[in-house]
Amino acid sequence: MAAKFKADSRRWLTLEYRPLELEKQIRDFWKNNKVAERLEKLREKSNFGVLGYVEGPPTLNGVPHVGHARGRVMKDLRYRWKSMQGYSVPFWAGWDCQGLPVELEVERRLGVKNKRELLEKVGEERFIAECKKTLMKYWREWFNADQKLGVFINQDKAYWTYRDEYIEREWRYLKRAWEQGLLGEGYYVVAYCPHCQTSLSNAEVGLGYEEVEDPSLYFRLKVSNAENEYFLVWTTMPFTIVTDMMLAVHPETEYAKVRVGNETLILVKQRVEAVMQKLQVENYKVTETVSGKELEGVKYEYPFKDSVPRQKELDQQPFVHTVVCEDFVDVSTATGVVHLAPGNGEDDFLAAQKRNVPIYVPFDDECRFTADAGEFAGLFARDADSKVVDILRKKGLLLSVETVRHEYPTCWRSHHKLIWLARREYFLWTNRVNERVVEAAEKVKYFYESPKNRFLSFLKEGKPWCISRERVWGAPLPIWVCQDCEHKTLVGSKKELLEKALEPPSEDFELHKPWVDRLTLKCDKCGGEMKREPFVLDTWHNSGACPFARFTDEEFEKYVPVDFLTEGIDQTRGWANTLLLEHVILTGKAEAPYKAFLYQGLAQDAKGRKMSKSLGNVLEANAVLEKQSADVFRFYTLWKCSPVDTINFDLQELRKRPYQVLGTLYHLHRFFMQNAEYDNFNPKAHTLQWARENKALKPADNWLLSRLQKTVKSYTEKLERCEFNLATAELEEFVVDVVSRQYVPMIRRDLWSDDPQTLQRRLAVYATLWQTLKTLVLLFNPITPFLSEFMHQKVYRELDHSSPESVNFKDWPQPEEALRDTKLEQAFGTLQTCVALVYSARQSAQLKRRWPLQKAVVTAPEQVQDALKSLEDVFLELANVKQVEYAEKLAAFDEKEWASASEGNLQVLLHTRRNESLLGEGLMRDLARRVQSLRKERGFTPTDIMEAVHLAELDQESMKLVEPYLAEMAELVRTKKVYLHKNRAEVKADWHEYKLDNKKVFVAIS
């Protein structure tokens, strides 16, 4: 038997959608044909326009998980889409290489416990070599994930933040800051582990919260120049009273003066009752209330003046040992009066810095009090707690001391309680350019309100930026200090450094510790020897320098400010911030280095829990993509929720609807290809215009084309607004509802025929589908690049050899307004409602859809009638009725004769009585259905033509009814002839039994 269709299409388009195989093919295709490289060149040459881009560099200290993969998908989506629109985008990779996370990873691998051990046992040179090795290990993971995902980022042009050429340009940022007086030395409070003798990053502090025991101390401080009046204060860190400088109250809250015996205590009003109960004071009376503001400037007697002589000196300075107002004071716990120790707390420190109060930090590297702390000298900070309590008790200032258990940060390695210490550090005085920073940030487009507000409110805090770190693997701070005259100089480049160096560097010199530390310079001022400040730079400064550091001057001019960036919401205080600060300092302008910034929500597991190693619920991108299709993954991550929302990643869900949508798109192509190839459809000859000229287009085709234009427009707008979930939903609806569910059933019968008389009509349908599916494939390309490329190769280039070599070289579709027909769209909406009503009425009367009925009556307003009349052919076909009548007003009807269904002002009546001819046709279609399923079961393809179909053991009456329709049935099921038998014995065949309305029927085919 000759097949209707050529074998070709089946070779390309397998029966099933098998994305993993298809994606492998396409990956190879891209690689072998250098598609990504050629795409970049093509858009560069076309000179259409440039959109700057700079890669937010992933830190190479871990493997990418699905959340990272989601981010990469959004970046790639934007790149492919904008490229198709014609823009040239420098989509070049970048890697964040330095910093504490990398160091810790290496320390762990080398089995080193702390910094001191590291320096003694391993040495800086080897340590740095190990850091570089680690980078490459993780880089491979990221590279593989990108390959699997189909991210077209250019790896050859990647920047690496540890390389000399990058660091040099980072130094130029610092030089600009130095020249403007925005870089300098100062103190800053950092979390410090006394055991490991190192400061910890914020992230590390977050790792180590534990429940610990601390003293809970209520004490009082006497108001100067007042009889028996005291502030009531609470603390869990008694030792900080040694470094106490001020008391803070909340300015807008009421404070109470409480009379107890002949003494007065001052505390926040709302806590009086609770605190008195706590202190077991029964007889007390609130004598007066004052606002926090009124307490400002009140001086108090610092209790340790005798024990700590230095404090006695400081007492003379403005603000010292007085009350200040601060918004951060929490009035809902304790007494609402907090004591400030600027050397031991960040808020305290900032409060002091604001008022130029000196920072008193009498500690050595091991957190022991120095000689400057008088009686406390030599004591480890936390060991001073009991001595402090003793002195307070002796002076009669102690009210209560007990033990509390509470959550407190500890060192995640040694589990020691952390201490907050002000240390000498280098700062960018970003507070001085804060206005410009905020102004710049306000001009940026964020797409969604909430991350925007979050970012702006963070920026408005305008804190100085501490950029120095006492670590090893980082870009060195390029400041040298004269050992004689203390003159400082900032070196702006490697060249400058080598020129000024007193001795030539070793051959393996690079811009890292320990090499840079070995170079000493000659002082310009006094000719003395200059040594480098031993710090490295905050790794955030390192990555924040990239818009300038990763480009040449020329490229920087061309690409920065970049057009669009997207990173996780956790980068609000990270990269988004440092990019902005450094750019404002570098340029001196109120300008961000990015015009738009999309913050992405983070990823959690299917149950909404944070992904963590301890829970064992981390979904690694490479492991997931080993088994899951990249296209389905990409579609899923974009479709599931808004990009700013947290995504609860569920592999089960991934395999359902997203797979179905892509599967449907795939099968639509298969359907199209099978038919179009058979009829020798030629897209160049059989264009839409040709079809229109030959009047071969029907309303269904025009409707589909109109809906397509609407989709192109709306989808593009949604991409523009970064509403990726709504954009993909638009595609989903078009593929599943519009094309597959609605259009295909309307044209199916036209295509089923192979009559040469109706060839023109079939070609017109192919022209419509060609245009529609081809456009869809382009729209899908940024989301599902593999499937789009596959279809481009196997369908569009197959039928049209002039098509470009890759789908990526095509242009983005523009909506054609001329094809839009909103009236027709409305009419089809009406049609679909009516058809649904017919189905509903059929169901209520138990009339199968395949049974033709004589008549339907539609009751509806005139406009609706007109719409339906214009589409009457389609209605009759879908409703499977012979004729339709219209009425404007609902008439009474006989329920025995009519089935009805209604919705709003629409009603449909179906004539339920069937004459012999209708019964016969219905029966024929029932039988045909059985034959079709048998055909499928027996492995016939849709196009095989069978020799004979045998039906047996129908009752007398049924045989008589179906007889006139056997020829039509033969055509319908594609057989040469249909034979009716009374008895199975009449012919030797492989009989199959079917039930048909509770009667048996036997079917055989050959």
Next chain:
RNA sequence: GGGCCGGUGGCUCAGCAUGGCUAGAGCGUUCGGCUGAUAACCGAAAGGUCGAGAGUUCAAAUCUCUCCCGGCCCA
């Protein structure tokens, strides 16, 4: 402890700005139907005190307040 986001059928989400029809959609379940591109599709049913409480209002998922739970960021 502070700030932000979220809590709507078994699951995933829409609706909330600007209060107003019987609170929707998809998945899942059950029954029925349809089907030679499809892992699809159509109809019906079951399933919701819209996190809890209070307030404003003729009317609250929607506005206000308080609280609870989950998440993120920061202390």
